[in-house]
Amino acid sequence: MTKTIGILGAGQLARMLALAAHELGVKTICYDANDTSSAAAVTQTIQAPFEDKESLLAFASDCDVITYETESIPLAAAELLANEGIEVYPSRRALAMMQNRSLEKTFCRQLGIQTAEFTLVHNEEELRAAVFLLGYPCVLKTTMLGYDGKGQYRLKDDNDLSSLISSWKNNVGADPGVCLNEYILEQWLEHDGECSLLSVRDHDGHIKHYPLTYNQHQHGMLAYSRAPYPDPSLQKKANEIAERILQHFSYVGVLAIEFFIVDEELLINEMAPRVHNSFHWTIEGATTSQFANHIRALLHWPLGSCEAIASSHLFNCIGQLPSCESILSYPGAYYHDYGKMARPGRKLGHVTWCDFNHPGDTEIATVLWSEINNIYN
């Protein structure tokens, strides 16, 4: 019997999940309230509001299991489906927690997992008190719906604080970020680098971890990743953290955790209950891609090996795509175009370079990176 996976969301992550599903003969249907065009080129899609119970249930009735491509889907949609007895993975409890930075950090504390210091902020008074408590530099973040650096305000000194508060006062309604009524103020961590872990857990509790990936951000968005990031001690620490979280939720599917590296320790920056940009290199560079492993977990199929089969370098294409001809002229370079309309700050595709043909060589990666970076300057 052909299996069908329903995916809430129809962006590039849903698209890549659908492509991995197709290889396995698995059907997919994507459901999104907004633009479905990225996924629609490769699979069946439905465009309807997440609040539209009838459409949501009709969609679910064609699916064996439901997942989501982003934690920003309304929790109510996942709740509604689950309350009708429809399987939704990863767990709604994990989703609810990871939708909210405050819950996420509180959860980590409860499990004894390190994060940056933080405090909740609802207004100017609390913000000033929080800055006094945590000191500069610090960063104000909306508790919900922030991603890719959106809804974040870094504060270096009193001038930054004053201008944030005055823009806040002058522009109420102008910036959705500062109009939300809940934030966290977070200590700015001087870190030695950022890395991420992707882990996957199946219905029977088996867990596999991909190699740690080293990440670089630009303007709050992931720009570059490199894997594997070979630090056995950090890998062990990351795996242990992931296992505690996965077991806590009897989690099914992939879980991404972003870490700050501080003095050879890992502090959680944030988590995502889904496939993750920093692991797109697994399509070519690992035995099993993150997309295939998420699907395997959902369908009670054996998890695939997460081993890297090359050193991989991942470059995000943001706002504008590089020339395909030029990228593909590098041996071992893979070009991924998500089929999205170009818009400043939008993730339109990515390029992976694997060192299959040039083991250990990093020069091509450097040249590629500079070529991709140049189009933004």
Added chain:
Amino acid sequence: MTKTIGILGAGQLARMLALAAHELGVKTICYDANDTSSAAAVTQTIQAPFEDKESLLAFASDCDVITYETESIPLAAAELLANEGIEVYPSRRALAMMQNRSLEKTFCRQLGIQTAEFTLVHNEEELRAAVFLLGYPCVLKTTMLGYDGKGQYRLKDDNDLSSLISSWKNNVGADPGVCLNEYILEQWLEHDGECSLLSVRDHDGHIKHYPLTYNQHQHGMLAYSRAPYPDPSLQKKANEIAERILQHFSYVGVLAIEFFIVDEELLINEMAPRVHNSFHWTIEGATTSQFANHIRALLHWPLGSCEAIASSHLFNCIGQLPSCESILSYPGAYYHDYGKMARPGRKLGHVTWCDFNHPGDTEIATVLWSEINNIYN
């Protein structure tokens, strides 16, 4: 600008071409007179007769370039498109030649490329004369539309000949194979093995070759392939043969050549102007898949490296699919389900095993092969 490739045919080869295209952000539309369901799950499809000029031109008007998944499409359809100024690759002249076993072998002779001895046969009299000329064992093949062993009759002795001729006389109309009015009778080559080469040529004449693949057939159908088949001398000979054919046609796209290995020489068995079953292992086991390279060639993009990144073993799933759960429990095994209805003798999927996690190990491949083979017994 998003590119769109039109594919004549909507079976598993079209499906896998579409999946490779999607990774590159390339759209595909498949056109088939028959069942389009394999491709329809992953891309736009059109079901209409190949003789329907209006539908064919409407289809083509949405495409930047047209290709085909099989040489069994009516040549007239390719001619019609090309006569309207639409780009169709590979070359129609190559298509015409490879549709017809007699033309194919004659062409090889003209280029001085070795094949089995053969002679044309249109009726009983010619068949008897041909058998007298070539001797037993020999094999009668329809000149056109034969594939996967269909339309082939192996003759070991006079008994086989007599029973073929009497079935021929008694069953005119019953077997489309023997009702066609043209055959070739071919000398049966006692060979040491069979192998195939896949080569790709771009618009500028650049050519790349995949490693030779060793093939085993069962009941006339490809059952198992192993790559790379490391014989530098044979590889060199195969590459040279391919290059002469590719240059002859100013060919664009992939070309598959199946060889008999006889005393360390290569004799062409047949050719296919398309992606080929014996190179499905390139999806995971080569730097660039055959599907991606065909698309790159069509779109004037640089060809990708054809190097193997593992030892790969390919198992065809014919008539029945093995259990996905079971296959995926082998580390390094990849399961491909074409989304087709099961039917005896039908290619429904394939399994590739790459030795990423167990370099040089062939034991898992043997176990896998026995497991897949067992379901047919």
